[in-house]
């Protein structure tokens with residue numbers, strides 16, 4: 001088991017935004033956190049990232065307790081909706097950044113960094129953009145760079161918070177496939193926050209459907225569709241039928 005979340009609870013003031021959340025993730029799995037606005041998806045992802053800390057509960061990764069571990073020591077890669085690339089650095093320099101910042105003892109040699117960056121850019125189908133600056137890229141290309149940059153440090157887990165939501169539908173669909181391919185090829189686990197049902201059902205091995213700080217159901221997409229665990233899940237997924245009937249499939 002890669003990640004184990006046990007009874008995680010989080011308050012903002014007197015507002016309980018996560019209520020004893022439990023979730024376990026296998027190695028290499030792709031999990032989506034899906035739910036309406038305010039259901040606690042981002043808060044849960046930030047706690048997994050170590051950018052925020054839970055008020056109760058435990059987190060472990062590969063058997064190691066990481067509940068109190070600070071973000072940079074977790075070695076998780078992150079991609080956000082408005083992922084700020086360094087505007088004064090080229091694409092290749094952006095992707096190399098995390099490796100160059102490593103302490104000398106663990107920093108790969110310059111040539112090794114160069115070949116690793118190029119390989120990641122090729123994998124993300126942006127090899128030809130290596131020398132461009134972020135201002136010369138489309139939104140979709142920027143997110144591909146952000147993804148390559150997150151993967152460059154060889155993260156133990158990839159965390160994505162609505163990475164495609166600012167992009168138009170066509171670009172978003174293309175990127176979904178690219179993300180899924182890249183994640184499986186690199187072989188690391190990923191957790192994606194989204195409020196887009198279609199996105200979650202297309203991309204994830206398992207989906208955690210959240211409402212009011214709780215996980216209502218955590219299962220494979222087909223099982224959720226076959227047997228919604230609660231009235232909330234059934235109602236929440238009503239809109240998905242039309243999409244499936246339109247032949248999108250899962």
Ligand SMILES: Nc1ncnc2c1ncn2[C@@H]1O[C@H](COP(=O)(O)OP(=O)(O)OP(=O)(O)O)[C@@H](O)[C@H]1O
Pocket residue numbers: 012017035036037038039040041042043044195
């Ligand atoms: N820094 C904060 N201070 C106080 N309340 C917060 C803070 N961040 C989030 N909240 C509240 O916590 C709850 C969960 O928010 P969160 O951002 O995790 O939800 P979400 O499911 O990711 O929503 P969205 O899809 O809109 O991003 C919401 O009620 C939100 O208003």
